[in-house]
Amino acid sequence: xxxxxxxxxxxxxxxxxxxxxxxxxxxxxxxxxxxxxxxxxxxxxxxxxxxxxxxxxxxxxxxxxxxxxxxxxxxxxxxxxxxxxxxxxxxxxxxxxxxxxxxxxxxxxxxxxxxxxxxxxxxxxxxxxxxxxxxxxxxxxxxxxxxxxxxxxxxxxxxxxxxxxxxxxxxxxxxxxxxxxxxxxxxxxxxxxxxxxxxxxxxxxxxxxxxxxxxxxxxxxxxxxxxxxxxxxxxxxxxxxxxxxxxxxxxxxxxxxxxxxxxxxxxxxxxxxxxxxxxxxxxxxxxxxxxxxxxxxxxxxxxxxxxxxxxxxxxxxxxxxxxxxxxxxxxxxxxxxxxxxxxxxxxxxxxxxxxxxxxxxxxxxxxxxxxxxxxxxxxxxxxxxxxxxxxxxxxxxxxxxxxxxxxxxxxxxxxxxxxxxxxxxxxxxxxxxxxxxxxxxxxxxxxxxxxxxxxxxxxxxxxxxxxxxxxxxxxxxxxxxxxxxxxxxxxxxxxxxxxxxxxxxxxxxxxxxxxxxxxxxxxxxxxxxxxxxxxxxxxxxxxxxxxxxxxxxxxxxxxxxxxxxxxxxxxxxxxxxxxxxxxxxxxxxxxxxxxxxxxxxxxxxxxxxxxxxxxxxxxxxxxxxxxxxxxxxxxxxxxxxxx
Amino acid sequence: xxxxxxxxxxxxxxxxxxxxxxxxxxxxxxxxxxxxxxxxxxxxxxxxxxxxxxxxxxxxxxxxxxxxxxxxxxxxxxxxxxxxxxxxxxxxxxxxxxxxxxxxxxxxxxxxxxxxxxxxxxxxxxxxxxxxxxxxxxxxxxxxxxxxxxxxxxxxxxxxxxxxxxxxxxxxxxxxxxxxxxxxxxxxxxxxxxxxxxxxxxxxxxxxxxxxxxxxxxxxxxxxxxxxxxxxxxxxxxxxxxxxxxxxxxxxxxxxxxxxxxxxxxxxxxxxxxx
Numbered sequence: 001x002x003x004x005x006x007x008x009x010x011x012x013x014x015x016x017x018x019x020x021x022x023x024x025x026x027x028x029x030x031x032x033x034x035x036x037x038x039x040x041x042x043x044x045x046x047x048x049x050x051x052x053x054x055x056x057x058x059x060x061x062x063x064x065x066x067x068x069x070x071x072x073x074x075x076x077x078x079x080x081x082x083x084x085x086x087x088x089x090x091x092x093x094x095x096x097x098x099x100x101x102x103x104x105x106x107x108x109x110x111x112x113x114x115x116x117x118x119x120x121x122x123x124x125x126x127x128x129x130x131x132x133x134x135x136x137x138x139x140x141x142x143x144x145x146x147x148x149x150x151x152x153x154x155x156x157x158x159x160x161x162x163x164x165x166x167x168x169x170x171x172x173x174x175x176x177x178x179x180x181x182x183x184x185x186x187x188x189x190x191x192x193x194x195x196x197x198x199x200x201x202x203x204x205x206x207x208x209x210x211x212x213x214x215x216x217x218x219x220x221x222x223x224x225x226x227x228x229x230x231x232x233x234x235x236x237x238x239x240x241x242x243x244x245x246x247x248x249x250x251x252x253x254x255x256x257x258x259x260x261x262x263x264x265x266x267x268x269x270x271x272x273x274x275x276x277x278x279x280x281x282x283x284x285x286x287x288x289x290x291x292x293x294x295x296x297x298x299x300x301x302x303x304x305x306x307x308x309x310x311x312x313x314x315x316x317x318x319x320x321x322x323x324x325x326x327x328x329x330x331x332x333x334x335x336x337x338x339x340x341x342x343x344x345x346x347x348x349x350x351x352x353x354x355x356x357x358x359x360x361x362x363x364x365x366x367x368x369x370x371x372x373x374x375x376x377x378x379x380x381x382x383x384x385x386x387x388x389x390x391x392x393x394x395x396x397x398x399x400x401x402x403x404x405x406x407x408x409x410x411x412x413x414x415x416x417x418x419x420x421x422x423x424x425x426x427x428x429x430x431x432x433x434x435x436x437x438x439x440x441x442x443x444x445x446x447x448x449x450x451x452x453x454x455x456x457x458x459x460x461x462x463x464x465x466x467x468x469x470x471x472x473x474x475x476x477x478x479x480x481x482x483x484x485x486x487x488x489x490x491x492x493x494x495x496x497x498x499x500x501x502x503x504x505x506x507x508x509x510x511x512x513x514x515x516x517x518x519x520x521x522x523x524x525x526x527x528x529x530x531x532x533x534x535x536x537x538x539x540x541x542x543x544x545x546x547x548x549x550x551x552x553x554x555x556x557x558x559x560x561x562x563x564x565x566x567x568x569x570x571x572x573x574x575x576x577x578x579x580x581x582x583x584x585x586x587x588x589x590x591x592x593x594x595x596x597x598x599x600x601x602x603x604x605x606x607x608x609x610x611x612x613x614x615x616x617x618x619x620x621x622x623x624x625x626x627x628x629x630x631x632x633x634x635x636x637x638x639x640x641x642x643x
Numbered sequence: 644x645x646x647x648x649x650x651x652x653x654x655x656x657x658x659x660x661x662x663x664x665x666x667x668x669x670x671x672x673x674x675x676x677x678x679x680x681x682x683x684x685x686x687x688x689x690x691x692x693x694x695x696x697x698x699x700x701x702x703x704x705x706x707x708x709x710x711x712x713x714x715x716x717x718x719x720x721x722x723x724x725x726x727x728x729x730x731x732x733x734x735x736x737x738x739x740x741x742x743x744x745x746x747x748x749x750x751x752x753x754x755x756x757x758x759x760x761x762x763x764x765x766x767x768x769x770x771x772x773x774x775x776x777x778x779x780x781x782x783x784x785x786x787x788x789x790x791x792x793x794x795x796x797x798x799x800x801x802x803x804x805x806x807x808x809x810x811x812x813x814x815x816x817x818x819x820x821x822x823x824x825x826x827x828x829x830x831x832x833x834x835x836x837x838x839x840x841x842x843x844x845x846x847x848x849x850x851x852x853x854x855x856x857x858x859x860x861x862x863x864x865x866x867x868x869x870x871x872x873x874x875x876x877x878x879x880x881x882x883x884x885x886x887x888x889x890x891x892x893x894x895x896x897x898x899x900x901x902x903x904x905x906x907x908x909x910x911x912x913x914x915x916x917x918x
Contacts, residue, residue, distance in 0.1 A: 044799070044801075045784075045794070047791070047800070049796050050796070071795075076794075078794065078796075079673075079676055079839075086845070088668075091669055091672050094676060094793045098790050100790055208665040209666065210667070214667070215845065218846050219845075221663075238709070238714050240666045242714060243714040244662075248713070250709050250712075524666050525668040535683070536676065537668075538685070538686040539680065539692060540698050543687075544700060547688070549685065557708075588702060588704050589712055590704050614685070
């Protein structure tokens with residue numbers, strides 16, 4: 001055998017290295033290596049694959065009962081689709097379902113109230129603690145210090161109402177909604193038959209922006225276009241509803257009611273029209289004396305002839321309807337205004353507006369409404385059923401103090417400004433996880449969260465007094481759901497609203513200290529604030545509302561000039577109730593003169609990291625006069641000074 | 644089975660009826676969800692915001708005074724320009740001709756494609772785009788925690804430093820095409836689809852379809868008197884000048900048509916003073 005010398009050894013070694021390198025190169029391994037390098041340096045997330053399918057889901061947590069089709073990849077829901085349109089809450093259903101800050105187990109407070117420090121507890125312990133507290137209050141004869149605030153009139157709201165009432169308390173409230181405030185003002189909420197009308201006169205109601213039932217209104221909007229329905233919008237800010245209206249009547253801020261008084265005055269005196277509502281004689285006499293057309297024209301900024309023409313057109317239409325109710329989501333309005341607008345319907349005998357009630361929902365409570373209760377009432381135990389009154393009420397600061405002293409239970413999927421004062425937070429299901437008689441859960445429930453209906457039912461079963469009051473299962477609860485029934489007789493409630501009617505003149509007059517009026521407006525999807533926890537909502541916000549962290553208010557150009565503001569200059573707004581932080585000015589003539597329009601829904605304190613500390617919450621300085629009939633504050637327009 | 648003619652004959656286009664738009668934002672949510680839009684804590688920085696569809700608020704208050712004002716919403720996405728063929732040049736949209744990496748191209752279905760993973764991040768296309776329809780991922784797209792569960796497998800997650808844009812949800816077309824193929828339909832021209840924004844619109848304001856098909860709703864709408872495209876520099880000129888400008892290579896020739904009966908809105912879209 002030939003001896004391997006040094007040269008051969010090197011050759012063999014070299015050959016092995018070359019061969020190895022060649023083999024390595026040809027094997028594709030380096031390319032794979034590059035790919036790993038790219039993936040590592042870029043770190044792209046690859047969504048988990050799975051089999052595609054569609055499942056159906058029905059929402060019973062919104063009042064519309066949205067029906068959607070959910071696109072699934074494996075067991076993940078990736079898209080909500082619907083042919084019929086979906087309400088804003090359900091539109092964000094997926095982002096709520098998979099929200100990283102979603103509360104997934106019952107939580108007990110572990111620090112100071114408002115600090116947001118919570119620790120998970122078991123359902124058993126939470127329910128035991130809550131029910132024993134409740135039993136103790138009932139046994140001590142203090143049942144009436146138990147209170148509940150519902151977000152809306154959905155089935156779980158109805159169950160909560162039943163639960164608290166049966167425990168012996170009258171303190172069940174709903175966050176002010178179109179239905180709740182009109183019910184209290186008129187004795188039933190207004191059911192509008194928009195399909196049959198040919199003339200809609202809206203007093204600032206944001207008809208196509210989410211007002212009433214958003215899904216239904218969008219369908220009606222198409223019908224109006226098809227049937228050439230005339231839409232007149234009277235408002236102090238031209239929002240999209242003003243944009244689609246055949247006629248936009250610009251009015252001074254806060255004068256919707258006065259315009260209605262003026263039109264009623266004209267129809268009563270010049271056209272001899274009468275209303276069948278109780279107290280009509282007294283009401284009409286006051287309106288005729290107090291609000292002659294000349295004065296109405298001066299207050300509203302609408303010429304006398306124009307008011308007459310509007311009233312004539314309205315009365316001449318085949319089936320006209322007048323609509324009150326202000327915002328798309330945030331609702332306000334005094335009962336004097338709601339009654340005056342409804343009066344126009346009764347004067348022309350509109351067939352498109354009738355009063356109805358929900359058999360399972362009674363808006364009569366210890367106090368006339370939520371704001372009055374917060375202001376004057378007291379409670380030692382509070383249920384917050386999906387609601388966020390600390391953020392949404394003008395009395396939020398007062399409510400914080402009361403919540404600090406009480407035992408508070410919040411049913412909330414996400415932390416919010418009110419739930420942060422809760423002793424216990426109980427996590428409800430999103431509508432995609434819940435079962436309804438019409439649909440199975442689309443996805444598996446997140447950790448320990450439970451259907452809000454079941455939470456209330458199991459609590460009721462543990463409280464001695466309510467043991468047999470509620471349905472045994474949520475399936476049974478559907479059978480006892482409220483039905484629509486006829487509303488009460490329309491009354492002007494003259495004695496109660498007399499003072500308010502007279503007060504308008506003073507409220508709208510010159511005010512040297514607070515010369516400008518602050519009114520709210522709502523950005524798409526943000527609404528009155530519920531949308532702000534969802535990142536895809538933040539992506540849709542127009543730069544004229546929030547840009548580079550700067551929060552903008554809109555001001556009429558002339559008014560800006562007069563008060564020394566230019567585009568983008570900073571502004572401080574203060575009312576008799578307090579000061580708002582720094583905002584910036586966007587000059588725009590879609591706003592009436594001497595008016596500042598501020599977006600609603602911003603300035604949350606504890607509404608997830610997406611919703612927090614963005615913009616300002618105008619309700620902190622909005623007027624807080626509580627309406628005698630609705631018990632809700634009429635905060636829509638507020639006298640302010642600007643600097 | 645042999646398919647005789649597998650060439651795409653369609654030219655996808657869109658008509659957006661602004662008269663029907665209520666500004667509800669359903670299109671925006673649907674687009675973000677469908678296309679796996681990254682989630683940042685604060686998306687209020689509009690130039691850096693990553694979204695394909697912008698829900699623009701438009702008002703006529705530049706020329707009109709209260710109360711003669713109007714407000715409308717205009718959903719703006721990639722206008723899917725057709726470009727203009729001049730001489731030897733191929734008809735290319737403004738963004739395609741500048742891309743050095745062939746990351747963006749216009750297909751035979753008229754959709755201006757964008758392949759995230761091929762993009763080198765030079766942002767020439769973003770500069771060339773007349774509609775600010777392209778967005779750059781300044782940061783790594785993030786999907787905090789459980790938000791990852793809602794990501795679709797049809798759209799790849801983009802890397803940091805790439806340009807992304809609306810592709811008329813062409814992945815949905817591919818999905819529909821695959822479904823059709825599975826059912827034995829091999830003619831790609833038989834497959835129709837709807838992008839996420841169009842199927843989410845509750846008032847049916849966004850109409851999508853084939854501009855090559857004279858019977859399709861979209862091509863009828865495109866010819867209507869209410870139709871206007873975002874090509875202001877051309878529409879404002881005299882007919883002769885128009886013809887000359889339209890024969891230039893730079894003529895974007897978009898395939899998204901807006902419909903409006905409002906003169907002020909038409910004027911705004913053409914940067915014209917309202918009359």
